[in-house]
Every structure is written in structure tokens, then in C-alpha cells.
Amino acid sequence: MDRSSDMAENPKNTKKNNIDALDKLGQGIYNQIIAGENPYFDLPTRGLANVKYSEEKKILTMGSGLSRRYFLNVGHVRKFVQTIAMAALSKELIQSDKHTSLRSAFYQVRRTIPGTKIDIVDDQVETNKAIEDLELIIDLTREQLHINANKAGAVAGEAIVEDRGDVIDWSKMGSGGWAIPSNVEDLIFKKIDAKFVIYMEKQTIWDRLNEDKAWKKLNCIIIASQGQATRGIRRLLQRLNREYNLPVYILTDGDIWGVYIYSTIKFGSIALASASDKLALPEAKFMGLTMDDIERYGLKRHLIKFKDVDISRLNQIKNYEWFKKSKQWMEELGKMERLGAKVELDAFVAKGLSFMTEHYLPDKLKEGKFLD
């Protein structure tokens, strides 16, 4: 489907919107100062106690707990100043159309207060926190604030995008693919012919499918990083789903770590609950490896017995509220527990190097059997 006509640019990421949000914060504090008040801002309380699973949105969200941070408070002033310094840096970055990294942001903000020996930041831990706080206060992601995380991962498939003026055809990227940037906010989708997206946890599986041109045969987009999806990938999956209605399928090893990768993409993570709205994708579906696949495709020969760490992770995930609410998933996790072993996607090659492209993926798609 080609919808290049409208919705091409990410509508929620206009330079003006983002600068307005930063200005509003600054203006509020300015007004407080002028009025002779003790300057403050409110931000959602962080930490586990304020993270909730939202039944309605089907994602992890922050609760309603708020805390107020004052300038004239010896316990608050340092963080107050750091957050405002970060806001100033962000505005500068957005205005100059440049981006920085978490590490560089620390160096950019670091300075000594004139006439004192006090540095406004001593360690990157402080600037990282300030960035997280700023994200919460003005409800923008660090990517929208032009502060990028590390990038990783590659994409190939039936789509053409535009990025910084370059037109990039994901179907003509050879064996490498396009390296997915850490920040996809300004990415423009020019032409999306793909009907769905597969995210896989392993780069080597991606290499295999890409060599088979599986994305061409199945008319899709394939994306991988290594293990957990980066923030850039999660936003990319979300945008492809939200803006083009593309179903997103998660392909992992048949083990509890694969389930956790799926969980993070779909529901968000506890650590980044504040960013769930911008990163989580409740529409994501799990395309395997399932415990039933092991039987069906004769992979029993390749079982790898659980270690203690697998069992304890399984017990933890079994108790996640969002899995407990799914009968399907409780069954799956029960089967996994009884089997006491895992199977890797790589094992499919024992049935032929292109078995996944020619059999496994087409079977899944034809039968539409995805765990949800």
C-alpha cells in the first residue's frame, strides 16, 4: 500500500512543538521568579511504586504520583539546575538542527559556577537523570529533545524512506541493510509496499532471511538488532504500525528471554515506563518459536536444558500482571516450564538453510497463529 500522499512526516515531531514545550517550562519558571515565588516544577514520581499496568492502554504507565522540585531547597537545587541546564541544551540542539549523545550531553552541560568551585554536574549519572526528568516534565522523548541513545541494528524490505535529504530504498541494501539510526523521529516514509514487519532478536537470523530475500518473497520489512530492541527500533516499529497499520511480529528463540524481548516491545519496560506511550506497541504479536513449534517442526533433538537463571526468569515473568491476564500466555509459559528446555531459531537450519523462509514463516502467516 502506498500512502506517500499524507502522513509522510512524523506528525508529532515538529520542531515548533518541541521548542514550545521547552519554552513553556522556561516561561513558567521565569514567571515564578518575577512574582517573587520560589521557582519549582512538578514531575511524576519515579520508581517501581509508581509504575502501573494500564488495563485500558495495555501498556506499562506511570501512576499519578507527582513530586515538586524547588530551586530554593538545598536538597533540590542541584537537580533543579541540572534539569534546567539540560532543557537549555535541548533547545539549542533543536534550534541548530544538531543531535548529541547521552555521554556528550554530560560534557556539554559540565561547567563551573562562576566565582565558586562547584561544577553543575560531576558525573554522567546526573545528566542522565536530568534528561529522564526533563522527558517526564514536558512529555517528550530524549530523541525529540535531540539526545540520542546508542544505535544498533539493520533493516531491509519493501519500503523507501527519506532521511536528512537522502532517499533510501530498503529493498536495495545488499547484504548489510540500512543501519537503523538511534533517532527516527524525522524519518519520512516515502513508499511502504510491505504488508507487515518482523523484528527478530538475532542478527544472524536476519542475515539468513535477508540472503533468502525473505522480505521480497513475503512482502514485508525485516528488522534486527542483537537481543533487546533499541529505542530507535522500538520507535520505528511503532511508527510503521501507527502510521501504516502494519502488523508487527516478534521472532525470537523459544525461551524466556525471547518472551521478555516481546514483552518489552509490546508493553514497555519498568525502567522506561514513562516512555511507554512513545515506545510500547500493544499491537505487537509473537510469531515464535512457541513450545508447539518444537513438536510440530521436530526440533526436540535440539533442546537445550534450562539453567537456574532461565528458571528464575521464567518464574518472574509468569508473575507479570500483563502475562497473567492472558490465558494463552499462561498456557505457553506453563508448557515452557514443564519442558524445562529451550530451542533456538538457529536450529531450523538443520532442516535446510532456507527452511524458515520457505516453511516456518509462510506457515505462521497462513495460519495467523500468533501469541498475543
Next chain:
Amino acid sequence: MDRSSDMAENPKNTKKNNIDALDKLGQGIYNQIIAGENPYFDLPTRGLANVKYSEEKKILTMGSGLSRRYFLNVGHVRKFVQTIAMAALSKELIQSDKHTSLRSAFYQVRRTIPGTKIDIVDDQVETNKAIEDLELIIDLTREQLHINANKAGAVAGEAIVEDRGDVIDWSKMGSGGWAIPSNVEDLIFKKIDAKFVIYMEKQTIWDRLNEDKAWKKLNCIIIASQGQATRGIRRLLQRLNREYNLPVYILTDGDIWGVYIYSTIKFGSIALASASDKLALPEAKFMGLTMDDIERYGLKRHLIKFKDVDISRLNQIKNYEWFKKSKQWMEELGKMERLGAKVELDAFVAKGLSFMTEHYLPDKLKEGKFLD
């Protein structure tokens, strides 16, 4: 310089050459069997004792120690069979123009010997060893044998390549870059306008330089992974140097870990000494951060004190034969030791987000002051 005329394809990687090498191994064993001999092959002894620094080639190489592996020897037979099984798999892969991963190769070779309960491999450790042995025996890399390592990293710059029939312009890759494949043996260079290559250890520094289009301003190619360069990147650097005479500069933090990254790219590594010929690049030069740069660019403010682990690594590297032979490097490592602290490339942003693009890199190139 455009040299698209000849040398376009990697001359050392023809399908026929590689299959011939495998056939020769098979034919040798076949002849031994026909002659009623105990089948065997010779391979260079592995391990530290047989790794030497070659004064002439300026790289780490394997010594002349050889060991003979027999089929009819209870201590040898398992490894003998595994190596031959891997050779058979490689031939199949090359013939079918398909590639596999180390993990998948294990699954592909795994099988039970008919009439027994003995599997020819039980663990990937065995197939990894068999692949390493095969590389040594027939003097081909695993990439030439169509067995790929994990990929990572991105490239951008003034070059156009062809890969699996796709023409990829490295100067039109937006903010992501082209994801560097694990295997660049079949990559065809169509047009190289760049005058040199910079490999940097940090993806975030690459992002910064790429956003500045530093590769356009300086007329070069920029490459990064995260930390140590992958095998794919090392081969790519080597091919760009060997086939197009492009100087290769290594850009790292000013610390001992940066020096180690440089050392591996330039001289090879102890673990992969057997592959030095195909991976090491004695022409590579170090473009900083040097200890003198810290003074010159006023980065003292951003010194990070050594930890114990930095000091012990420094002492180790100071004693590497290949550094001991370089007066320049012994001075540099001495300065580093006396300073007792490191500085990160990221610190340059304190002087302006584009300081590296506008000052640091042009200074280095103009003055030609590279550690060698």
C-alpha cells in the same frame, strides 16, 4: 580517485579458488584411503607458544609448528571427523551461494552416526574449533568458507559499492549509514572518491561526524562499530587500503583501550594470529586522542583517573613486542602512565558540537601527525 575500471571484484575470493582448496583437502584424504594409509592432515599448532610477531610483515603470525591429525587415532578421530564435516558443509555453502553463521553451522553439522548413539558434535565449541582448524589447513578465512561472524557497525562516505546486485551509495545513507555486513569478500567497489578512511571506536562519535557530513567536508569514508572492530570491518579497512591505497586512521578515546583497538586492527590479535594476513593492516595509523592532544586542546578539565584495570592493561600493552619496537609509542605510553588518567573523544563537544569536524580532524590531517 576512480579506479572502477579494474580491481573491482575482490581478486582473492573466487568461488573456484575456494572450492579447489576444499577439494584438494578431500582429494588428499581420498588418496590416502585408496592407498591403504591412515588418513591425516597437517595443521599449524595453535596457542600462544606458536604466535610470533613478524618483524618483516609487521603483524602477528603463526610460527612454523605443525601437528598432524590422524583418522585412526582415538585421540584425534573426533576432531578429524568434525573438521571434514565442516569442509563438506563449506563446499555445499559455496556451491549454493549461501552463507551461514557459527551457531547455525553447529546445527547443520550436528547428526548421529548411523547405528550408534554418537553425535559427531555435541557443542558449538567443537564446530567453532573445527572451523578455525579448517581455516588454518586450507588457508582461507571463515568468510571465504561462507561462515559469517556477527555483524555490527555502519559506514558513510564518498564511495559507491555493489553488493548482491544492489548498488549502494555510501554518501546517500541518511543518519543511519549502511550496515556493514559480516562478510565483505564479495563486495564490489564501483567508485571510490574518498582519499582516506577513519575507523572510530564509538558509534556516537560516528553519529556526530555523520550529522556534520564530515566525510563530505574531508572527502573520506567513516566507519564505526562499538569498541573492537568486527572481522567484517577489519577486512573492509584492509581491502580499501590494499585495493585503493587509502590510508586508514584509527580514532579512539585517549586511553589504553583505544590503543588496544588500534593494536588489533594494525597487528592482528593473539587469538586470531592465524588470520592476520587476511585481517591485520600494518599500514593503519593512530589519529588520537594522544596525550599531547589533551594539552593542546585544553581537555585537562575532562581527565578521568585511571582505575586498577586501566593500569594493569597499560602494563601489559607496554610489554607487547610490537609496541616496544616503536620509540614513538613507548613515549606515548610513558606519558599516559605518568598522567594516570584518560580522556574521551566525547569531551570535544565541550568546545562546540562540531569541534572535531571543524578543528581536530583538519588539524591532524594537515599536520599529518599520526602515531605509527
